[in-house]
Amino acid sequence: MTATLIHNIRMCLPNGQLVDGEILVDDGKIARISDVAIEDFTGNRHDGQGCMALPGFIDIHIHGAIGADFMDGDDNSIETIATYLPQEGTTSFLATTLTQSEKKIKCAVDNGVRFMASKADRTVIGAEMLGFHLEGPFIHPDQAGAQPKSFIRDPSIELLQCWFGLELEHLKVVTLAPEKDHDFKVIRYLTAHEVIASAGHTTASYVEITKAMEYGLRHLTHFANAMTGLHHREIGVVGAGLLNDQLFCEVIADGIHMSDEMLKLMLKTIVSDRIILITDSMRAKGLSNGIYTLADQQVEVVGAKATLSNGTLAGSVLKMNDGAKRMRDLANSSLKDVMNMTSANAAKRLGVYDRKGSIEIGKDADIVLLSDQFDVHATFCMGRMSYARDYF
Numbered sequence: 001m002t003a004t005l006i007h008n009i010r011m012c013l014p015n016g017q018l019v020d021g022e023i024l025v026d027d028g029k030i031a032r033i034s035d036v037a038i039e040d041f042t043g044n045r046h047d048g049q050g051c052m053a054l055p056g057f058i059d060i061h062i063h064g065a066i067g068a069d070f071m072d073g074d075d076n077s078i079e080t081i082a083t084y085l086p087q088e089g090t091t092s093f094l095a096t097t098l099t100q101s102e103k104k105i106k107c108a109v110d111n112g113v114r115f116m117a118s119k120a121d122r123t124v125i126g127a128e129m130l131g132f133h134l135e136g137p138f139i140h141p142d143q144a145g146a147q148p149k150s151f152i153r154d155p156s157i158e159l160l161q162c163w164f165g166l167e168l169e170h171l172k173v174v175t176l177a178p179e180k181d182h183d184f185k186v187i188r189y190l191t192a193h194e195v196i197a198s199a200g201h202t203t204a205s206y207v208e209i210t211k212a213m214e215y216g217l218r219h220l221t222h223f224a225n226a227m228t229g230l231h232h233r234e235i236g237v238v239g240a241g242l243l244n245d246q247l248f249c250e251v252i253a254d255g256i257h258m259s260d261e262m263l264k265l266m267l268k269t270i271v272s273d274r275i276i277l278i279t280d281s282m283r284a285k286g287l288s289n290g291i292y293t294l295a296d297q298q299v300e301v302v303g304a305k306a307t308l309s310n311g312t313l314a315g316s317v318l319k320m321n322d323g324a325k326r327m328r329d330l331a332n333s334s335l336k337d338v339m340n341m342t343s344a345n346a347a348k349r350l351g352v353y354d355r356k357g358s359i360e361i362g363k364d365a366d367i368v369l370l371s372d373q374f375d376v377h378a379t380f381c382m383g384r385m386s387y388a389r390d391y392f
Contacts, residue, residue: 009048016336056091056366058346064283073107082126086379086387088319089368099136099147131172138176139201146314155186177202178212191216223249253323272337282315325374
């Protein structure tokens, strides 16, 4: 891979400081960071036009985009999504499943494993698939949302092993209703295998959540959505997320899944160190208004809103750079906060912070160049230019 010098940029360092300088990328890694011109370089150059250089975004909860869905189970869908995501600054992702038949989930997982194996040489021009987020079928039917109720199952170690093997290889996050997990056996099993157990699509009480935390629960799926809300006599899952510093909270910052007022309240209560921005986007992202499908259900997309025929929210069409901008603007969040929420926290939770999540020498050259309005100028995935506004 030819070395590239990204110059005329404002680099955002891990402490949040913006520094004028240049980044030398070589063999997919950040080889050098300099606040003065690197004079001895003769390879490819990319003019950042004064943009901010941030670590590439990591989306740990995404179902699809640009007409494709991970549940399609075909060879082209993951490639389509991975190639598209750099347009919004996303350089890594977890392929997220839906509540479906055991056979369809198995097909989607097998397809994803083949895709990851085919990209092991890291030569793909697109975002890197880091593994899977299993959302369902181990959820509560009363909080199913847009997940098909007919395929809901009680949490099962046997099914997990059927889909991912005894060691749960490539499985990174499992969304489940902890109140359906008898004796918290599945949560304990996931924790023992270093898989994130996340409460979501759940009717759990605050007491049930805190009990599940004793066995390893550390994560809340799309915070405030499809979970018990805050009440002055029962603070529910939302209250648990606000109160417990051990819980990491996924946030869909599209202004629809959570109102701006709720986002502000959350930002006042929860520090950026335990907020993880996600999109939860479905196949309509990147396309025009119209009728699309999610788990064989019709979804109408109008503007930024995707709903089933009964009005139930059916994922989003949110782009990560737009979510990051909303979080910055709502509470005047610092760039360090933005980096935490879009990249560093996810990298740490997934155990890949040694190579992703910050702009540091030796890490993967996953870099997004943003304007002050958070428009994406260019995105590099492991050193390869995977999107550039002026060229694509």
